[in-house]
Amino acid sequence: MSLLDIAEEKWIRKLRAAKPKWLAMVKKAESFEAYVKGIAAITGIPETVIRSSFPARNWAEFQSNAEKYVELWIGKIENAYKQKKWSTNYRKAFGG
Numbered sequence: 001m002s003l004l005d006i007a008e009e010k011w012i013r014k015l016r017a018a019k020p021k022w023l024a025m026v027k028k029a030e031s032f033e034a035y036v037k038g039i040a041a042i043t044g045i046p047e048t049v050i051r052s053s054f055p056a057r058n059w060a061e062f063q064s065n066a067e068k069y070v071e072l073w074i075g076k077i078e079n080a081y082k083q084k085k086w087s088t089n090y091r092k093a094f095g096g
Helices: 003-025 031-045 047-051 057-065 067-082 085-093
Strands: none
Touching: 003 031, 003 057, 003 067, 003 085, 031 047, 031 057, 057 067, 067 085
């Protein structure tokens, strides 16, 4: 097993362990503001525009169904992990 494979394994374990923290964070009232500020900081789009965007308008539904979304999130990442997408693509990117 290569160091890259070990790192990939460690990353998926950390992801699985983060589930309770992720759920608690999403359910907090202040998570919407953190979401808006984070997207604005990354994109340079004003916070007012972010707040009125389609994804932001759907935040309440997302927040109230966080359990469903965390399972989708983890499921997709676990699928990629099982297929070794990261390590394979990382090696391919560098000619390996």
